[in-house]
Amino acid sequence: MSKSEVHKYRVSTEDLQQIFKALSSKDYQNIGPIQRDGAIMLEKIQSFDQLAAGFHEDLDKGVYRLSQKNDGSLFQYTVGPQSFKKYLYPPRRKLWAATKTGNGFNVEEGDQPPAKMAFWGIRSCEIRAIEILDRIFLRGEFSNKWYEKARQDLFIVAAGCTKPSGNCFCTSTQTGPAPKGGFDLSVVEVIDKKNYFILEIGSEKGQKLVNKIKLQPASPAEIQNADKLLAASEKKMSKRFDPEEAAKILMENPDHIHWNEVAKRCLSCANCTLVCPTCFCSSTEDITEITGDHTERWLRWDSCFNGDFSYIHGGQIRPTTKSRYRQWLTHKMSGWYDQFDSSGCVGCGRCITWCPVGIDLTEELLAMKS
């Protein structure tokens, strides 16, 4: 849509409910943030009421705490341990199976891609992450067919981040906090006597969906309120670095003494890579029935922090934690530019929050500078 066509609307929670219902009636599986076991998790939901309401977060390095207020808010937290990646590229997937027959074997199809999905409350950083995944998985002849199908039928309802966490740094990676493109609908939540949302339509698909819902155009003052919140959000993020400079520093310092220091703390547990919305490494595993008559090949997420992952004929390429951490950070923040035309980091801060010993990659980058 061209700039001149952008209209903004003031919508209520009830209007969002209508949109939710409209998506359901068009056979979309709604998927959104809910509260489970003390964290914001992304799950398939049948009703709008299941969305996490009134939740606020208090994040630090290696620390995640949720609290709840009776303020009826919907998007006053940032991101939990999961990213929507898990629905486009599931953690485990059966690729195919084979069963022995008299003089050969039959090959059976594996898991099929999901039907139409609608992602709710997706943040700007993660829309950028999906665009990165697109560049990895959608490569013409070599496309990941499963991903391609899941992506094709996707509907995106974005949410602007007005309350960044202490671990967010999307201003540095220039991936937020305001969603800029890549969505069908986008909302910015304004907390007021009666909360409202400034809705923006980002695609024909989005326009078509809301056609039958009566929308009230937003007043300039209301739009300004939302813009002010987003501007304040940018200022709140204190972690700063220059991604292009970081890329250069990392590539030039494979032997920096600081790699030894971070390796002393790094657990090599793989959490950072498994919460990252752009990490895409996987392994395939063969599971054979004890009779040998049936076998299945599964794909599962893997990580450059796992020893098996770099095991080839003759041994491991990266046997030490130091070499694994260096591989991860250098690939993500530097080598990624050569491979996929951008950094692999979108500033969501998940790897900082969910590191069990609180390693902060922005601090590690700064240490490499000296």
Added chain:
Amino acid sequence: MSDKKKLAVWKFASCDGCQLSILDCEDELLLLADQVEIAYFPEATKTIIEGPYDVSLVEGSITTPHDALRILEIRKNSNLLVSIGACATSGGIQALRNYLNVSKYVNAVYAKPKYIQTLETSTAIADHVQIDYELRGCPVNKYQLLEVLGSFLNGKKPTIPDHSVCVECKLDGNPCVAVAKGMPCLGPVTHAGCGALCPHYYRGCFGCYGPMENPNTTSLASYVSKNGLADGDVLRLFRNFNSASPQFSNESKRYETAK
């Protein structure tokens, strides 16, 4: 004579839980019995068929002079020897004796200590004989056990990842209990295989599967210690079912001497 592979299941110092995991296979048990000849498995059958055996599963640790000799005979009689469970792979919970004076205990517990012949330590099977494969866990996971046996029968490498329990939590969608609840959890240094059983039930990992491939126990211990866990609790975190594994043992010793 049957051309099926001969399977033997041996017990050393242990609770029998790992052997029970074989019997727990229920649905797959008859399939297993079709594929192999169960030649020696006193927990399941009185029938004993003489060796040599194609594959021996060994449960339990070595705690007596008699057992130290017995394992040598079993090794000689087995083509493939797989130690199963925390006792067989790291000495088990009974390896807590390794940190104490055993003769003092023998004198305190038994009316006639002279009849007790025991070693000062509880040690893993691999400390006594060459082993071909180790399956971790307290107890072992029955699906992993079937995977090891099935792989052996079908000539493939078993799919038993040696990464951290954290990978299982993340793949299953468990919010991290360490980060979200501040619980001490051994998951980041522990070998996967249980399917992250304890975090599934909102508990920190107890480390039943022992150390993962490259555990950084020192970093984890100092982090939980800095965050308020008392030295004694850090010590007990590592001194559990796999207390004699070198990595857990060394880490626990640091908190024994720390003041």
